[in-house]
Amino acid sequence: MADDRGTSRRRFLTLAAGTAIASGVAPVASARTAGMAGAPTSPTSPTERGGPMAPDPYARWENGPCPRPDPAYFPIGVWLQDPALAPQYQQAGINLYVGLWQGPTEEQLTTLAGYGMSVLADQNDVGLGREAAGPLVGWTQMDEPDNAQPLPGGGYGPPVDPAVIADRYHRMVSADRTRPVLLNLGRGVADDDWIGRGPDASLDDYPKYVGGADIVSFDVYPVADGLPLWLVAKGLDRLRAWCGRDKIIWNFVETTNISGNNQVTPHQFRAEVWMSLIHGSRGILYFVHRFAPEFDAARLLHDPQMLAAVTATNALIHRLAPVLNRPSLPGAVEVTGSDAAVPIDTMVKRLTGVTYVFAVAMRDASTVGHFVLGGAAAGASRVEVVAEDRTVAVSRGRFSDAFDGYGVHIYRIVHPR
Incomplete structure (x- = not known):
């Protein structure tokens, strides 16, 4: 996830602490350049998007x-x-x-407990000694072990052996089976041209890495690194395939x-978030x-425009959480775009007599989506566009709507009685 501009979170640790760090990524630039508009979208079938939905996934x-x-x-x-x-x-x-x-x-955990904020953190004696009712709700693995690791004499070597991550996971679970373990992987999950993984790295490593956690995440920062936004979706599709x-x-x-x-814009940010959810992410x-x-560890809090965009998006996610946590519906909608070079990815959910269609244009170009509703939603006469204060007419289960490049629309369809 890093390049010579320092997009690595590990570079943050170096800058903040001024000390050597245990792991990191080589400061290299991506081989990706121009010509992304026609690249294929991730191969997930529309009927599979949203991911396999286990009820109450954290209840274990x-x-x-x-x-x-x-x-x-x-x-x-x-x-x-x-x-x-x-x-x-x-807020x-x-x-x-x-x-x-x-x-x-102790001080960190006490402060978070006072505010009612949950946390996942490294497993240590302090955390293991805390009472069950505290803010600690999970453990974190070594971060981005799939990236090249710094060598003692300088330079970078291969990524961490997946067997090391698996061994760490088993030891962490043995110490505490009551909390999940989170493993975060790097940009190589999505970007096949990313050379920051180092020598001897292979995509075949990833199914082994994911065995070292209960929750698996990854990071790619398309705007900051000059990459197409659809890499977010590609990475999540791969994670779902590897994780089962x-x-x-x-x-x-x-x-x-x-x-x-x-700088990511509010529009791009919103597209990345809803691409993530449509492609099966269960946590943002x-x-x-x-x-x-200049260095700012909490830059989001000091950027009014982006803070407003993040706050609004989070509010919508929380509002729709009971819908997002429902199983996806295969075959409930079909969509074609007026521009074949701009795919529209969708996810369909249903809750108490209402169908929700989540849709995002996967390229930075405008298109018109033509939707065909199936099942109970097909008889509706209109569609509400959530958080846009407008409706779209439906005729015989069909409706159309315009999308800007990387545009997002969420449709709410009340079933006719």
């Missing part, structure tokens, strides 16, 4: 993120932030911290320029740091 861990059934729970997290900032993140709709600097410490039904998948989404001149994690032109 009595001290996990949501041990009791709650259809309204959806994890939205932020990485490596000061516990004192928890109230500001809660933005964030309900989870991931990682604690040089922690967890037994593991939960999450992913990171960019919110800042990180270190270069490419935000990267909120900025390294340059």
